[in-house]
Structures are given as C-alpha cells and as structure tokens.
Amino acid sequence: MNYKVLDSIKNSDEDALKEQFSQDVLTGFTSEKKYLSSKYFYDDKGSELFVKITDLEEYYPTKAEEEILENNKQKIVSHFNTQKLNVVELGAGDGHKTKLLLDELFNNDVPLEYNPIDISEDAIKGVCEKLNKDDFETFGIVGEYIPALKWANKNKEGKKLVLFLGSNIGNFSLHDSLVFLRTIWKNLSKDDHILIGFDMKKDINLLINAYNDDKGVTSEFNLNVLNRMNNELGANFVIGSFQHFGTYNPNIGAMESYLISTKSQTVRVDYLEKNFHFDEFEAIHLEYSFKYLQKDIEYLAKETGFEIVENFSDKKGHFVDSLWRVIKE
Helix, strand or coil, X not given: CCEEECHHHHCCCHHHHHHXXXXXXXXXXXXXXXXXXXXXXXXXXXXXXXXHHHCXXXXXXXXXXXXXXXXXXXXXXXXXXCCCEEEEEXXXXXXXXXXXXXXXXXXXXXXXXXXXXXXXXXXXXXXXXXXXXXCCEECEEECCHHHHHHHHHHHCCCEEEEEECCCHHHHXXXXXXXXXXXXXXXXXXXXXXXXXXXXXXXXXXXXXXXXXXXXXXXHHHHHHHHHHHXXXXXXXCCHHXXXXXXXXXXXXXXXXXXXXXCCCEEEEEHHHCEEEEECCXXXXXXXXXXXECHHHHHHHHHHXXXXXEEEXXXXXXXXXXXXXXXXXX
C-alpha cells in the first residue's frame, strides 16, 4: 500500500492534538457568542455519520455531483491530453465519485497517478486499498491540505488536476476562500487545473430540509461533537440537553448549524479544569455552509489567479463543478 505520512502529522502525538482541541474549546466557549470549529465533527463516529447523511433523500449535493461527473466525465477529461497527470484530491473520502474521472482518464490513455490527501491515515489506507486494484497508481498523502499539496508539487512530476469536490469550499468565509484558493494557486504550476464543487443558491426550503432530515441523522452528526468532548476532554455534556438547529441566513447566503441548550446548565471540561455555563436556549455555532451564484464563482476564480475553463451543472441547477486553469506568467 503506497502512501506517505507527512512529518507534521507523524510528529503530532495524541497529547498535542488533544491540547489543540481543548484550546479551541476554551476559545470558542469563552467568546461572547459560543462557537466551535466544524473540523471537530470528524472523529470516526462523525465520519461514519456523514457517510449516512450523503445517502439521505433530503441531502441533494452528493447525488447532484455524481450526476455531474457521470454525465460530463468525457467533457472534463477532454481537457487533458496524454501528458502525465497527477490527480490530487483534497479530502478524498472513499473515492467513489473520483473513480468516475479516474476510469475515464485511464480509458482515454492519459497516464495518471492518483494522490488522495486526507488528515486521517485510516481514510487514506481505505481509498488506496480500494483504488489500487485498478490500472493506475495510487499514492496517498496523510496531512493537512496545503502542506500535503506542497509535498505533492515538489515530489510528483507532471501536470496536476486538483479535486476539491463536495461542497467543502462552502465551509470557508469569502475572505478565507480567497486566501485558501490563492494558496493553492501558489503551490501549482502554469496550466495546472482544479475542479471545485459549489453548492448553488436555491429554494430555501430545499436547503433547510437538507440540513434537517426526517431521520435525524444530521442532528446526530452535530450532537456527536459533544460526545467527542466527553470522550476526549473529560466533559460531562448531557446530550439530551441540547438540540440541533439548522437554518438559512439570507444576509450572508449560508446555511448555519447550531446546537441549542434546552435548559440553563453548567458543563465541566476536566481537561481544562473549567466549567462553562449555558443559558436556556443559548447556542453553540458549529458550521457555515455558503451557497453561490454564478457571479460568485467567477469572482473567486478571477481574484485568485485562475481562469474558468468550463462549468458543469446537474439538470436541476443545484450544484456546479467548476474546472479552472492556473494562470501564471
């Protein structure tokens, strides 16, 4: 099984990761309006629950993107010739959507190597094991997005196609999106490409339903962050004393996820040796998921050094995979 664990991850022991988690809890819970980063959704249980979310009837993004890739894989691949291509995926997941493109590239005689990137070594092991059965090389990288991309750019020859699928870009604010995309641009070469998934603005009821499914899987997913604090930081959250709330904020064009305290309560976090009080109906902000218009995609590309090659949409116009080319002198 071919993969590399970057030194920055290899040297991050469990205590250091727990310390970072605890400091983020302290910062978020002592703010005027309590918050916690959405990155803490994804322990093993959280990752398992998110896979279940993608299969829900209400959760349209995964189905829409699968439709896009299935119907447009030939068009996407037509932009790449027989030159060696490294397909670098940020946040690889299980690779099932990506396999549609990889198979099409291989069938069109494009020499390629697949480089999935994920912070989870287990995730990289899984996708490498799954895709190494096919007729192209898979070499995974365990690390944060940017350090791993830097490593791939330095150590892997050939043109690059970076994949940032799903609606992951939506978790960034406009400012953070500009910084993140420009950093990617800086670590790519002229005429490299990136394919980014954008969840488009649409009927608000459809958005709200996608984040408040009837089976309660999204609620369980969000509440799991409290379980994680209990398990890793010695907190004593009573899960039943909080409820999930997902809503759309039209002023900023984003879905927002919260956990709401259903009563006045005090929670102890042993690792911090500190108590945190929650008023009745007080909220913990967990996530933004920004939605886009066509002009937003054009703005992000132009401002960060890319040229839009082609936009690919599902039939309902709910989602766009946008193919960009790196512009450099």
